[in-house]
Amino acid sequence: MPSNDHISRQFDAELEAIRANVLQMGGLVESQIKSAVESLISGDVALMTRVIEDDHRVNALEVKIDEACSQVIARRQPTAGDLRLVMTVVKTITDLERIGDEAEKIARMAKLLSQKSALNLPRYHEIKHAADLALDMLRKSLDAFARLDVALAAQVVRQDDQVDEEFRAIMRYLITFMMEDPRTISTSLEILFVAKAIERIGDHAKNMAEYVVYMVKGRDVRHVTVDEIEREVQK
Amino acid sequence: MPSNDHISRQFDAELEAIRANVLQMGGLVESQIKSAVESLISGDVALMTRVIEDDHRVNALEVKIDEACSQVIARRQPTAGDLRLVMTVVKTITDLERIGDEAEKIARMAKLLSQKSALNLPRYHEIKHAADLALDMLRKSLDAFARLDVALAAQVVRQDDQVDEEFRAIMRYLITFMMEDPRTISTSLEILFVAKAIERIGDHAKNMAEYVVYMVKGRDVRHVTVDEIEREVQK
Numbered sequence: 001m002p003s004n005d006h007i008s009r010q011f012d013a014e015l016e017a018i019r020a021n022v023l024q025m026g027g028l029v030e031s032q033i034k035s036a037v038e039s040l041i042s043g044d045v046a047l048m049t050r051v052i053e054d055d056h057r058v059n060a061l062e063v064k065i066d067e068a069c070s071q072v073i074a075r076r077q078p079t080a081g082d083l084r085l086v087m088t089v090v091k092t093i094t095d096l097e098r099i100g101d102e103a104e105k106i107a108r109m110a111k112l113l114s115q116k117s118a119l120n121l122p123r124y125h126e127i128k129h130a131a132d133l134a135l136d137m138l139r140k141s142l143d144a145f146a147r148l149d150v151a152l153a154a155q156v157v158r159q160d161d162q163v164d165e166e167f168r169a170i171m172r173y174l175i176t177f178m179m180e181d182p183r184t185i186s187t188s189l190e191i192l193f194v195a196k197a198i199e200r201i202g203d204h205a206k207n208m209a210e211y212v213v214y215m216v217k218g219r220d221v222r223h224v225t226v227d228e229i230e231r232e233v234q235k
Numbered sequence: 236m237p238s239n240d241h242i243s244r245q246f247d248a249e250l251e252a253i254r255a256n257v258l259q260m261g262g263l264v265e266s267q268i269k270s271a272v273e274s275l276i277s278g279d280v281a282l283m284t285r286v287i288e289d290d291h292r293v294n295a296l297e298v299k300i301d302e303a304c305s306q307v308i309a310r311r312q313p314t315a316g317d318l319r320l321v322m323t324v325v326k327t328i329t330d331l332e333r334i335g336d337e338a339e340k341i342a343r344m345a346k347l348l349s350q351k352s353a354l355n356l357p358r359y360h361e362i363k364h365a366a367d368l369a370l371d372m373l374r375k376s377l378d379a380f381a382r383l384d385v386a387l388a389a390q391v392v393r394q395d396d397q398v399d400e401e402f403r404a405i406m407r408y409l410i411t412f413m414m415e416d417p418r419t420i421s422t423s424l425e426i427l428f429v430a431k432a433i434e435r436i437g438d439h440a441k442n443m444a445e446y447v448v449y450m451v452k453g454r455d456v457r458h459v460t461v462d463e464i465e466r467e468v469q470k
Contacts, residue, residue, distance in 0.1 A: 059458040066455070070322055077312045087305055090325060175420055182414045189410065189427070196431070220301070223294040 011076045015085060018068050019146070022089055022096075025061040026142040029096050030135065032058065032103035033201060037131040040110035040194065041124050048114070051107035058100035062093045081218075088215040092145065095204040099138065102197040102204075109194045116187055126173060127191065130166035130198045137163065137205035144212045150233045156209035158226050163202030170195040246311045250320060253303050254381070257324055257331075260296040261377040264331050265370065267293065267338035268436060272366040275345035275429065276359050283349070286342035293335035297328045316453075323450040327380065330439040334373065337432040337439075344429045351422055361408060362426065365401035365433045372398065372440035379447045385468045391444035393461050398437030405430040 032051055039047035069086050072078065078086055137156050144153040174188045174195075213221045213229060221229045267286055274282035304321050307313065313321055372391050379388040409423045409430075448456045448464060456464045 056458065063455050063458065066322075070318060073308055074312075074314045074318055077309075079309045083305060083309055087301075087325065090322065091329065094326065094329060171424065175424065178413065178420050179417045182417045185410055185413050185420070189406065192424070220298050223291065223298065 011072075011078075011082075014068070014072050014076065015078075015082060018065060018072065018086070018089055021061065021065050021068065022092060023142060023146055025058065025065065025093060025096050026138070026145075028054075028058055028061065029099050029103065030138055030142075032100055033106070033131065033135055033138070036103045036106035036110065037128065039107060040113065041128060043110075043114050045111065045114055048107045048110045052104055052111075055100055055104040058097055062097040065089065065093050081215075084215045084218060088145075088211045091211050092208050095207045099201050099204045102200050105197045106194050109190050109197075112190055113187065124191075126166065126170045127194055127198070130163060130170065130195060131201075133159065133163050133166060134198050134201040134205065137202055137209075141205045141208040141212065144209055145215075148212070148216050150213050150216050153209040153212040154226070154229050154233045157206050157229055160202050160206040163199055167195050167199040246307075246313075246317075249303070249307050249311065250313075250317060253300060253307065253321070253324055256296065256300050256303065257327060258377060258381055260293065260300065260328060260331050261373070261380075263289075263293055263296065264334050264338065265373055265377075267335055268341070268366065268370055268373070271338045271341035271345065272363065274342060275348065276363060278345075278349050280346065280349055283342045283345045287339055287346075290335055290339040293332055297332040300324060300328050316450075319450050319453060323380075323446045326446050327443050330442045334436050334439045337435050340432050341429050344425050344432075347425055348422065359426075361401065361405045362429055362433070365398060365405065365430060366436075368394065368398050368401060369433050369436040369440065372437055372444075376440045376443040376447065379444055380450075383447070383451050385448050385451050388444040388447040389461070389465050389468045392441050392464055395437050395441040398434055402430050402434040 032054060035047055036051045038044070039051060069090050072086055073083075076082075137159050140152055140159075141156045143149065144156065171192060174192055178185045178188045207222075210222045210229075213219070213232065217232055217235075219232060221232060224232075267289060270282055271286045273279070274286060304325050307321055308318075311317075372394050375387055375394075376391045378384065379391065406427060409427055413420045413423045442457070445457045445464075448454070448467065452467055452470075454467060456467060459467075
């Protein structure tokens with residue numbers, strides 16, 4: 001029979017493997033968003049197709065990590081901080097998977113847009129800027145998860161307002177664009193949905209950051225204000 | 236010391252309480268959507284305000300059920316079917332909470348729309364129809380959860396295509412509306428976001444239905460086709 005010490009080392013290794021898988025999934029999702037936005041701007045149809053086809057890899061990681069979490073719970077009966085880690089992972093990968101879906105949606109919109117005349121297209125400058133912000137939030141929330149950094153997590157929560165503001169600015173811009181030339185309405189709506197997908201990515205990154213605070217502090221901060229979270233972080 | 240039998244009865248009672256709480260949360264979310272859509276159509280501003288203010292009740296239930304799930308895992312160390320139930324609940328309440336957010340968004344859009352001249356508004360007939368479909372999906376996925384009914388869950392997954400089709404129809408209709416009178420663009424976009432929120436509700440209900448199949452069958456069906464799910468259900 002293995003010793004308790006041996007079991008405990010194995011348990012730690014299993015938790016470590018789960019954490020590493022989450023970060024791997026995060027990296028994949030990050031590159032999916034980057035490629036999707038890049039393909040939109042460059043009009044690279046092969047890249048759009050690759051993003052759409054690669055979404056199944058994100059999904060497969062979610063299922064794999066979910067199973068690993070259930071197994072660890074059933075076999076190791078984690079409590080306290082270990083259990084909070086597992087529950088955080090279960091929630092985090094749901095958001096990561098949905099960010100993956102948004103990347104796929106952006107790639108699909110990019111395909112539709114690439115078939116249209118470039119003459120009537122508004123520029124993508126603002127879209128790129130909003131996407132960079134959302135990507136920054138995603139990267140920080142993954143870092144906060146990896147390093148148990150609640151201060152960084154609180155920063156992500158605050159950043160979400162910026163992404164929302166970018167979205168509203170893009171919407172105002174597109175409204176003007178459509179009013180000046182109603183023939184661009186259909187195209188503008190596709191770009192609006194790209195912006196909406198980016199705004200959603202920010203929302204998901206914010207959710208992930210909130211789970212990190214819960215994991216570390218053991219307090220659920222999902223439905224409190226940013227100020228309260230920052231007070232919590234300073235404790 | 237309590238007997239094993241006593242512990243097992245207590246455990247069953249705890250799981251039952253969690254299930255009951257999920258259904259209570261589902262009922263609340265359902266009534267939030269109904270009220271939000273009703274307030275949009277009737278222009279009842281007091282009702283809009285109530286929906287927005289009541290969202291915190293949905294959030295509080297999510298936190299409460301999440302905690303109950305963590306406690307049951309830590310104290311009862313569930314395995315197999317019991318563990319699947321708990322994991323299903325953890326995922327389900329995340330989707331329910333986000334449906335609650337969509338209801339709140341609809342109420343906020345309704346407020347914006349209620350301040351505008353009714354003269355240039357398109358009719359809400361299609362919105363009502365799409366919302367009824369999404370509500371039907373939500374109700375069925377809660378029923379499927381309560382009765383462990385995988386056939387009903389498979390039906391919900393199939394219905395999601397209908398809600399998506401309704402959304403596209405509303406979008407086409409709004410595009411025509413905007414092209415005919417570009418002064419309606421801003422208002423039409425608000426209605427488009429209401430339609431988008433309804434489409435999202437359908438997506439979340441579909442997620443919940445997929446968790447039910449996992450809970451009952453022990454097989455993850457999140458990323459397979461509807462046909463495969465139906466084959467799985469017939470086994």
